[in-house]
């Protein structure tokens with residue numbers, strides 16, 4: 442269950458916000474002073490904080506910047522005065538959103554949900570493992586996405602063309618015979634013969650080489666086979 446901390450000194454407002462958030466499935470805690478709110482925000486793991494600006498003790502400005510020093514969770518700041526919103530923005534405290542009182546509790550719920558979803562997307566995208574990429578001069582092979590870029594432009598490759606290019610690029614400067622490449626890329630039962638390799642090399646070159654007669658990447662070693670030059 443996602444946890445929300447409301448830091449708000451007007452109990453009736455805090456309770457109303459709590460009711461709406463709980464109805465939407467959130468677990469809600471309330472603190473009514475800046476000091477208590479800050480302490481709790483730092484001590485416990487909340488998913489989002491709804492922070493009032495005018496509070497007894499330290500105010501919302503300070504609470505916000507102190508939380509920001511330690512935690513990266515979304516903070517929605519609320520204030521009764523529209524001018525305060527401009528001030529919050531101007532101070533660059535790192536609040537994620539601002540709401541002016543009075544607002545409808547359902548709007549608060551919608552914003553809380555939106556910020557949590559956005560935050561989750563951010564977390565997920567930063568934790569995603571990086572794609573496995575081979576880069577050799579102007580060629581970029583994204584092994585994870587199975588895409589090939591030549592000087593930044595994506596080129597369409599068939600499965601076998603992609604496998605063959607990737608295999609050669611992964612073993613640069615190594616000369617492979619056509620037989621070796623055929624065994625490596627095509628399974629034993631597949632139809633075709635080493636001429637298939639020649640045909641595929643030609644197709645790959647058409648996509649990656651500027652001049653097929655003077656290949657910069659896949660070189661023909663006469664009488665032997667091919668190698669990917671680095």
Ligand code: CA
Nearest residue numbers: 450493495496
């Ligand atoms: Ca207040």
